[in-house]
Amino acid sequence: MIAADLQDGVNRLGDMIAAARVIVPFTGAGISTEAGIPDFRSPGGLWTRNRPIHFEEFVASQDARDEAWRRRFAMQETFAAARPGRGHRALASLYRAGKIPAVITQNIDNLHQESGFAADHVIELHGNTTYARCIGCGQRYELGWVQERFAADGAAPDCPACAEPVKTATVSFGQAMPENEMQRATELAQHCDLFIAIGSSLVVWPAAGFPLMARQAGARLVIINREPTDQDDVADLVVHQDIGEVLGPFVRN
Missing domain, CATH: 3.40.50.1220 (TPP-binding domain)
Structure with a gap:
């Protein structure tokens, strides 16, 4: 009704x-x-302006990882102020x-x-974007650590413990629920x-x-x-x- x-x-x-x-x-x-917090799927939302980066692409490409983190850093003020x-x-x-x-x-x-x-x-x-995890060993990392490493090295960091990529603790397109x-x-x-x-x-x-x-x-x-x-x-x-x-x-x- x-x-x-x-x-x-x-x-x-x-x-x-x-x-x-x-x-x-x-x-x-x-x-x-x-x-x-914007609705990413709505008209004019982030996903209508940027092609989503699928999980397999994130894993395979340093350029994709760099772009994924640049997008996340661009949204930091929005998430932090909410x-x-x-x-x-x-x-x-x-x-x-x-x-x-x-x-x-x-x-x-x-x-x-x-x-x-x-x-x-x-x-x-669908996970949580306010922190990051290694996709290999699962180690948690705070976003500040990722941002510092990104600024210092000019590239998205890998996990110091196992050398696998670090991504936001979210479920990406193509990633298992x-x-x-x-x-x-x-x-x-x-x-x-x-x-x-x-x-x-x-x-x-x-x-x-x-x-x-x-x-x-x-x-x-x-x-x-x-x-x-x-x-x-x-x-x-x-x-x-x-x-x-x-x-x-x-x-x-």
Whole structure:
């Protein structure tokens, strides 16, 4: 059912939240636009202006690695300045109240952690861009270290421990989805009674399968997104309104 207007959507969502025992949120880029993080897939977004660098290309080419890191450094001020929006804070409020065991996210911006979620309770399907890892041994590196090495050597660094490339801790095009996170997301989707998809176009698979999985397991499904999605017709509630306006009333300090 599509909400008639903002207030109708907020009221219906409130009733469903109150009745739910276990709520699992699934978040996409739309929840972070209020925080200043652009939606890379939208018209004019980064991915419409720059060809994505696939994982195999990153591994094989020093030039590709250099370009990937130049793009990341160009976005550093944007990511560093971002703060959790009303959507993040509302979910954190429900998390502190014991309604939400964990959040599944397609985002890479670390804003759920900054809003109050324990890191272990943020299931990052596409990784995290606020730090780096060696693709060989998995050693973690902070971005400052990468930037210093890049400036000193004029090239993206390799891992001092194993000599494999270092990349942001994100899942690139062509890179396998993280097995542990996919398994945890599956278990959450199958064992909740309310699943809320927030700010996702629900077109990127396999992540887009989790709302359907929850619905098939018996959960009620809510979709909050400014634009229609292909899954609107199977949802119990659809709210096509600004995410911050919809979730703002559920923020508790």
